[in-house]
Amino acid sequence: MAHSGINVLFEGRNLVRLFGGLGTTIEIAAVALVLGLILGIVLGVLRTFPNRLLRLLLRLYLEFFRIVPTVVLLFLFYYILPRQLGVNMPANEVATLVFALWTAAEMSDIVRGALISVPKHQRESGLAIGLNRWQLYRYVLIPQAVSLELPATINLVTRVIKTTSLLMLISVMDVINVGQQVVEANNQKYPTGVFWVYGIIFIMYFVIDYPLSWWAKRMDKKRLERANG
């Protein structure tokens, strides 16, 4: 075959461009994850505090980000930030912000769930030996919660990475957007190129996400075995 479709990947700088797009994707995911996970941990701890108003507000924040699909969130921020608040951010930063806030919302629920499932006698023993709230969280609750929440956190990371595929919708030059351009530019010469370009993007996502979800699954299994005897 003179023009086998796979050659589209080696035409010009196509492969380099695709990996460049992947770089943008990873960069946005990484920054959003770091910011979102930190914020999420803080919010999750706050949600276990007795203050009712604070809990209600954080709950509303979580539910909003849960109910509105991520696609819609991206458009909300993309249209409303500049028009209503006069903030003009490039699409990359809008996307990073949305993903960070969304990650924080989901993470806060994971952290809260882990903190309240630390056995009650642990908390009470801590209080009985006179720990203050900071010490209670620092030495008793958080260390035990970490092992409970780790698999869910890794799953959240894989979800965020998968969701970065939506970046193309607000015209960020991510790997899929670059892929589309490559397909369009080479359509005449390589009619089956579309299969290979989307194929390699498919594989890229799989290669990043599979090890993470495998790790999370293994940890979950071990925990279940320990709990289940």
Added chain:
Amino acid sequence: MSSWQVIQQGLPLFEKGFGLTLWLSFVGIIGSIIVGLICSLLQYFQIPVLSRLASIYIEISRNTPLLVQLFFLYYAFPVFGFKLNAELCGIVGLIFLGGSYMAEGFNGGFDGVSKTQVETGKAIGLSRLQLARYVVFPQGFTLSVPALAANMIFLIKETSIFTVIAIPELTNTALDLIGMYYRSNEYLLMLVIGYAIILIPLSIILTILEKRVRYGTFGN
């Protein structure tokens, strides 16, 4: 034009999109549960070859984004003469994605049945099939309800991605209207309300359901 008029003008189109989102989600969820259940049973009974295929399918589907799966179905497959219309593509894509999530949900439920239950069943001489029928499945299904509920909400939200292959569901309708009339505030508000109408009651119902089935557990 006042905001109120803009909203009224968009209403008929939004109703159509709303209906389509509901319909696609419904078909997608039912299909996903069926595919998930089949995969999960294949794995539970460790059917040779097929259980291996089921776990390969689950890993591929769970670790790639729906958008890429849809692009593959919609743009790459037709090159080889395998052409589906957009809506069918969306449904097939959603079931391909949802099947693995549902399978994992069922698997989690079956794994969650305590070992003492299984071993007691073996001790009184139940066969493998009886053990599944009377011990593991009744408890396993109730344990998997929370995961299945979360998956349903997840799948409904995922239908918003169908906008990339131009299915006129809620998100696509809103983006179209914004493109035509530049009234982004009004139409985005309607879009959020549209999803809220579907998802808030559903999540309340599912929470109640989760509490009800919790009575079905044994011990503890």
